[in-house]
Amino acid sequence: MMPEPLLAVRDLVVDFGKPGAPLRAVDGVGFEVEAGGAVGLVGESGSGKSVTALSILRLIGAPGRIAGGEIRLQGEDLLALPAAQMPEIRGRDIAMIFQEPMSSLNPLMTIGDQVGEALLLHQDLDRAARRARVVELLGLVGIPDPASRLGAYPHQFSGGMRQRVMIAMALACHPKLLIADEPTTALDVTIQAQVLELMKRIRDTTGAAILLISHDLGVIAEMCERVVVLYAGRVVEDGEVRAIFHRAAHPYTRGLLQSIPRLDDDRHRLSQIPGSVPLPGRVKAGCPFLGRCGLRIARCAEQMPPLVEIADRHRAACWVTAGARG
Amino acid sequence: MSSALEPAQDLAPEEPRFAALRRLFSRERPATLVASAVVLVFVVVALAAPWLAPHDPLAQSYLRINTYPSAEHWLGTDQFGRDVFSRLLYGARNSLIFGLVSPAIAAVVGTTLGVAAGYFGGVIDRTVSRLIDTLLAFPELLLAIMVSAVLGGGFWNVVMVIAVAFVPGFARVARSATLAVKQEPYIEAAVAVGLGTMKTIWRHVLPNISAPVVVLATLWVASAIRLEASLSFLGLGTQPPNPSWGNIIRDGLGNIFGSPWPIIGAGFAITVVVLAFNILGDAMRDLLDPEIQ
Numbered sequence: 094m095m096p097e098p099l100l101a102v103r104d105l106v107v108d109f110g111k112p113g114a115p116l117r118a119v120d121g122v123g124f125e126v127e128a129g130g131a132v133g134l135v136g137e138s139g140s141g142k143s144v145t146a147l148s149i150l151r152l153i154g155a156p157g158r159i160a161g162g163e164i165r166l167q168g169e170d171l172l173a174l175p176a177a178q179m180p181e182i183r184g185r186d187i188a189m190i191f192q193e194p195m196s197s198l199n200p201l202m203t204i205g206d207q208v209g210e211a212l213l214l215h216q217d218l219d220r221a222a223r224r225a226r227v228v229e230l231l232g233l234v235g236i237p238d239p240a241s242r243l244g245a246y247p248h249q250f251s252g253g254m255r256q257r258v259m260i261a262m263a264l265a266c267h268p269k270l271l272i273a274d275e276p277t278t279a280l281d282v283t284i285q286a287q288v289l290e291l292m293k294r295i296r297d298t299t300g301a302a303i304l305l306i307s308h309d310l311g312v313i314a315e316m317c318e319r320v321v322v323l324y325a326g327r328v329v330e331d332g333e334v335r336a337i338f339h340r341a342a343h344p345y346t347r348g349l350l351q352s353i354p355r356l357d358d359d360r361h362r363l364s365q366i367p368g369s370v371p372l373p374g375r376v377k378a379g380c381p382f383l384g385r386c387g388l389r390i391a392r393c394a395e396q397m398p399p400l401v402e403i404a405d406r407h408r409a410a411c412w413v414t415a416g417a418r419g
Numbered sequence: 420m421s422s423a424l425e426p427a428q429d430l431a432p433e434e435p436r437f438a439a440l441r442r443l444f445s446r447e448r449p450a451t452l453v454a455s456a457v458v459l460v461f462v463v464v465a466l467a468a469p470w471l472a473p474h475d476p477l478a479q480s481y482l483r484i485n486t487y488p489s490a491e492h493w494l495g496t497d498q499f500g501r502d503v504f505s506r507l508l509y510g511a512r513n514s515l516i517f518g519l520v521s522p523a524i525a526a527v528v529g530t531t532l533g534v535a536a537g538y539f540g541g542v543i544d545r546t547v548s549r550l551i552d553t554l555l556a557f558p559e560l561l562l563a564i565m566v567s568a569v570l571g572g573g574f575w576n577v578v579m580v581i582a583v584a585f586v587p588g589f590a591r592v593a594r595s596a597t598l599a600v601k602q603e604p605y606i607e608a609a610v611a612v613g614l615g616t617m618k619t620i621w622r623h624v625l626p627n628i629s630a631p632v633v634v635l636a637t638l639w640v641a642s643a644i645r646l647e648a649s650l651s652f653l654g655l656g657t658q659p660p661n662p663s664w665g666n667i668i669r670d671g672l673g674n675i676f677g678s679p680w681p682i683i684g685a686g687f688a689i690t691v692v693v694l695a696f697n698i699l700g701d702a703m704r705d706l707l708d709p710e711i712q
Binding site: 152180181182185188189192 | 540541603604605607608609610611612613614615618622623626627
């Protein structure tokens with residue numbers, strides 16, 4: 094019997110639009126994050142990775158709604174909790190780092206107050222203790238002279254600095270799981286490297302598990318042990334990072350890997366996957382990758398291939414390469 | 420705690436304190452300075468009317484009816500022999516109270532409605548929006564006349580009448596500002612940290628919509644003063660014998676061939692104070708409204 098994972102998402106279904114004609118943005122996604130582990134969710138824009146992340150904290154707002162599945166945090170199904178209990182979980186057990194450091198901080202609130210907000214909500218500290226903890230957190234994420242920056246406002250910080258502040262906010266209450274939704278996408282390459290370095294170090298020192306959402310396989314390879322590849326709201330492949338990089342089984346994953354530019358490559362044209370992700374609601378029977386796949390066979394148009402185990406802890410959903418049996 | 424990382428060195432210099440206020444009263448805006456001075460004089464006069472007024476504003480003297488300005492009566496007397504200058508000073512009190520209290524009440528009620536509509540959407544939004552649309556269909560003065568016809572006169576009734584006339588404007592501005600702020604990632608980030616709905620609104624939404632609401636409130640101090648004068652002129656606002664700029668003009672109009680000075684004095688006071696508040700309101704808007712900068 095395996096130990097209970099920290100987070101287990103099973104058969105998650107998220108719909109948008111009117112109940113009569115729902116657009117399915119996430120369709121039966123499932124994965125697990127172990128305590129202290131790091132999992133990457135990868136996929137193109139529109140593959141459902143951000144929606145999946147927001148669903149874990151039940152932050153999907155109208156017109157979206159979670160239509161099915163379970164999200165278990167240490168065995169407890171978050172989707173079964175009354176909505177009024179979610180604020181206790183948010184920021185305390187699961188914290189989130191957002192994509193837009195430039196606009197994810199309230200422009201009218203000081204850095205100190207914003208980092209202290211989670212502490213104010215979830216921990217019973219007096220003013221002095223809270224202040225000391227905020228200074229400690231800002232120091233931890235590499236803000237120089239943190240004690241003197243408590244009264245600063247976000248506009249006085251650059252993008253990279255703000256992302257550090259966001260990370261400090263997320264870490265405030267020692268969360269067990271840190272969800273990072275494209276934490277480096279909006280940053281310069283050099284700052285990206287610094288922020289990733291910081292997140293790695295934080296994982297080592299605090300033991301928080303990380304769910305990293307990115308479209309950048311390089312970032313995921315750097316941070317994570319496991320990868321979950323999403324395509325059109327479905328998991329098409331998951332496995333250890335090494336296995337995915339060396340023995341990718343799904344044509345989509347292979348395409349993603351091939352489209353990473355390489356320095357030692359003398360081709361003049363970058364490789365790309367033709368076409369784009371089908372819109373939610375456009376996927377009929379069969380494999381959602383059908384229209385863009387060079388390996389398709391007749392069966393692909395008729396039946397969605399199931400996610401099958403092709404090696405130890407490595408699954409893929411493809412009739413051809415994974416040899417799925419219906 | 421030491422950091423393994425190079426600390427970033429790209430911190431912007433801090434702005435001097437009260438930079439916004441300094442910009443408001445800078446020498447490049449002489450009109451704002453003059454307007455501020457007028458408002459200051461107006462407030463001081465209103466507060467200190469009992470000490471500044473040379474005569475009792477209600478004392479009648481049938482020996483001096485409709486006199487022209489003199490050393491004794493700077494703006495002459497009205498048809499009951501009351502000192503017009505003293506009545507003007509006491510009238511400022513009235514205007515100040517109505518000018519501040521009514522927009523304040525309207526701002527609280529209207530902002531509450533507007534934020535609720537903008538933040539929650541759905542049925543609440545539709546209900547509030549239709550209510551606002553209905554109220555906005557009537558000109559403020561007409562609305563005020565209707566409400567005061569139902570409620571009757573009296574101080575608090577007039578305050579409420581003016582407040583009701585202003586609620587829809589505040590609600591509309593607060594609603595649209597909330598709709599914009601609600602989309603900001605920091606609202607989602609605040610919810611993700613574990614803030615409940617009310618705390619999110621109080622700590623993150625309200626401060627970020629305060630600029631347009633404050634600007635509107637300033638501009639409407641002028642409108643409230645004008646509206647109170649209009650109502651009093653029509654006999655629906657402040658009731659005689661209590662002085663108000665509106666009923667000084669009303670009394671003076673009936674007696675314009677006796678002495679024009681009550682109308683000239685009160686009309687001048689209304690014009691100058693309303694203009695001053697409008698200029699100040701415009702300056703606040705230039706300063707606070709990011710869309711105009």
